[in-house]
Amino acid sequence: MTQNCPLCAPEGEHVIVENDKFRIIRVDDSEFPGYFRLIWQDHLKEVSDLDPGDRLVMWDALTRLEEAVIEAMHPEKVNWAQFGTMVPHLHWHLIPRFPDDAAFPDSYWSPRRRETDPKVLAEREQAARRCAELIKERFA
Numbered sequence: 001m002t003q004n005c006p007l008c009a010p011e012g013e014h015v016i017v018e019n020d021k022f023r024i025i026r027v028d029d030s031e032f033p034g035y036f037r038l039i040w041q042d043h044l045k046e047v048s049d050l051d052p053g054d055r056l057v058m059w060d061a062l063t064r065l066e067e068a069v070i071e072a073m074h075p076e077k078v079n080w081a082q083f084g085t086m087v088p089h090l091h092w093h094l095i096p097r098f099p100d101d102a103a104f105p106d107s108y109w110s111p112r113r114r115e116t117d118p119k120v121l122a123e124r125e126q127a128a129r130r131c132a133e134l135i136k137e138r139f140a
Contacts, residue, residue: 007039007089016132017139021057024065024139026132031102031112032095033121033128034073036135038062040090047082047090062092064138069096072131073124079108098124 014026020041027035038061044050050058066078075096082092095108100120102112 005043005087005089007087007091008043014132016135019139021054022061024061024135026128027093030121030125031116032108033124034069034075034096034131035108035128036065036069036094036131038065038092038094042090044090045084045088049090061139062094065094065135068131068134068138069094072134073127076104081108096124 010025013023014028015023016026016036017024022038022040025037025039027037029035038058040050040058047055047058062080066080069075069078073096076099077097079095079097080092081095082090084090093108097104097108098116099105100114100116102114102116103110104113106113
């Protein structure tokens with residue numbers, strides 16, 4: 001654990017699952033309901049820093065997380081992103097993408113192209129809440 005790392009000392013996280021290996025949080029983004037992040041508990045920079053057994057744990061968790069997002073959110077695509085340039089602590093972003101989302105077909109971090117209908121976003125927010133519950137069940 002590193003004192004100055006925002007992923008080691010998070011504030012205001014919506015933790016869905018937490019165990020000795022990782023935690024899954026729900027990212028609070030009204031434009032992108034259903035955005036989750038998997039954060040490895042140990043402060044590591046790269047996937048290659050994990051031992052082979054932990055790599056399998058990580059990939060299994062990411063796959064199970066993606067499956068829950070697909071089942072609950074029904075996105076066009078789930079984007080996975082792992083950068084760590086700004087925060088060199090191993091973590092993954094999983095973001096459901098829809099043709100009418102604010103940045104589609106560009107990345108989540110791209111300039112916004114449009115505003116999504118507020119009614120659609122409200123429906124997706126409800127689906128994201130169901131997704132969080134599904135994730136809790138699947139990782140219990």
